[in-house]
Amino acid sequence: MRKMVEKSLEEAFAGESMAHMKYTIFAEVAEREGKKNIARLFRAIAYAEFVHAKNHATNLGYVKSTEENLSTAIGGETFEVEDMYPAYLEIAKYFEEKGAERSFHYAIEAEKIHAKMYEDAKDKASKNEDIEEKSIYICPVCGYTYMGDEPPEKCPVCGAPQDKFVKF
Known part of the structure; x- marks a missing residue:
């Protein structure tokens, strides 16, 4: 691949990745403000940006x-x-x-x-x-990650309570 094309794909990947994340965050704000359809719009377009980033990453050979x-x-x-x-x-x-x-x-x-x-x-x-199949919990304040039956009562990094953790 020519360097100019590779650089363009890398920059596009970075831009689309950032847009995906920003729009996902914007959706959370809209949801908190009670604007569920604007939140849905942000999430939908965030997904489109993810698709663009994935296509660029694939063409760059990042996906193995x-x-x-x-x-x-x-x-x-x-x-x-x-x-x-x-x-x-x-x-x-x-x-x-x-x-x-x-x-x-x-x-x-x-x-x-x-x-x-x-x-x-x-x-x-x-x-x-x-x-092994185990639940994965993420602290929504600091990103602390725990794999197991249930997360600690309080996040060991930021002190967030157990009931705030997001389960995957």
Whole structure:
């Protein structure tokens, strides 16, 4: 693939990915405000942006086997934990941006768990096995992730109560 086309696909992938996330967040706001049909519109168009991002990712060769995808995910999570978020956290501390500090701290703690979960899943995938069927719970405040019967009474990262966790 020509470099100019590859760069265009990468930029388009990033833009569509960001639009997908922003519209998903916008849908939550509209839902909270009682505007269910605007929320539905945001969610529908967010899905369209996801389709665009998926097409770009496929053309870039990002989508591979589950085991290869897990390796990619482990690399991404590890980079975030070891390099990206610690640097961002120091910048936020330097400028005394408490909201950003909290956001980066939450992300680091969650990404550590994600990397471990992906490593465990890759171990299973390398044996052509699936992971055990367990509920997965996400704290909606900080992203803390728990796999098992029920999450802790309070999130160990931010203190959110158990009943706020989102179950997958």
